[in-house]
Amino acid sequence: MTAFTAAFAELSPHERYKLLCASVVPRPIALVTCVSPEGVVNAAPFSFFNVFSEDPALIVLGLQHRPGNRPKDTTRHIAAAGAFVVNMVDEALVEAMNVTAIDFPPEISEIDAAGLSLLPGLDVPVPRIAQAPFALECRRTVSMAFSATRELLVGEVLRIHARAGLVDHSNLRVSMSDYRPVGRLFGDGYSRQNERFDLRRDSYADWAAKNGSPTKNA
Numbered sequence: 001m002t003a004f005t006a007a008f009a010e011l012s013p014h015e016r017y018k019l020l021c022a023s024v025v026p027r028p029i030a031l032v033t034c035v036s037p038e039g040v041v042n043a044a045p046f047s048f049f050n051v052f053s054e055d056p057a058l059i060v061l062g063l064q065h066r067p068g069n070r071p072k073d074t075t076r077h078i079a080a081a082g083a084f085v086v087n088m089v090d091e092a093l094v095e096a097m098n099v100t101a102i103d104f105p106p107e108i109s110e111i112d113a114a115g116l117s118l119l120p121g122l123d124v125p126v127p128r129i130a131q132a133p134f135a136l137e138c139r140r141t142v143s144m145a146f147s148a149t150r151e152l153l154v155g156e157v158l159r160i161h162a163r164a165g166l167v168d169h170s171n172l173r174v175s176m177s178d179y180r181p182v183g184r185l186f187g188d189g190y191s192r193q194n195e196r197f198d199l200r201r202d203s204y205a206d207w208a209a210k211n212g213s214p215t216k217n218a
């Protein structure tokens with residue numbers, strides 16, 4: 001295969017999706033819980049997701065509408081209730097996560113269908129998934145509609161929960177070998193994070209001592 005380049009203006013949305021989803025990898029998976037106006041707990045995974053900042057503590061979610069511009073249940077419920085929980089996905093939770101992605105009718109709780117259980121939220125009136133390694137209780141900050149079918153939701157994290165054994169209380173370090181997070185690649189592809197490595201960052205002085213003084217680009 002030779003080198004490839006393409007102007008996005010000349011690609012169809014589907015082609016852009018293929019290239020973006022396969023190149024920006026692995027993406028973390030937010031298994032989002034929220035509550036319908038009727039009180040049914042909804043759960044669905046989102047990998048157009050990341051943490052954005054820590055002060056304020058913000059996360060972002062890319063919410064895509066269904067065909068016919070119908071917002072997903074998650075989009076509608078968060079807009080109405082203003083609160084949700086991001087449950088992180090690890091190896092133990094990934095199969096249940098996949099069940100929650102099925103397009104169930106709104107009156108069916110994905111939680112029951114996936115065999116998951118819930119614990120109450122402390123700062124938001126939304127339960128979290130008991131099996132999740134981490135859960136972030138969030139308040140909706142703002143959502144921006146970029147087209148009739150795409151919304152970017154920003155949420156502020158009010159509280160974090162971690163399963164026992166994951167966070168060292170004395171220094172807040174997370175045990176990656178116990179966490180075992182799963183990343184989304186594209187299509188049905190996922191990745192485990194089991195080949196980690198450390199890369200120490202030099203100070204400029206250390207770098208210059210090893211490499212000599214750099215010359216400026218002309």
Ligand SMILES: Cc1cc2nc3c(=O)[nH]c(=O)nc-3n(C[C@H](O)[C@H](O)[C@H](O)COP(=O)(O)O)c2cc1C
Pocket residue numbers: 029042043044045046047048049062063064065072073074075097098100101102103104184
């Ligand atoms: C791993 C994974 C990641 C997903 N990421 C997204 C996403 O970022 N945005 C989106 O709109 N849908 C995403 N989906 C699809 C939704 O989870 C799916 O449409 C779900 O049925 C929505 O449920 P809801 O109607 O209860 O909100 C993803 C599905 C999977 C399996």
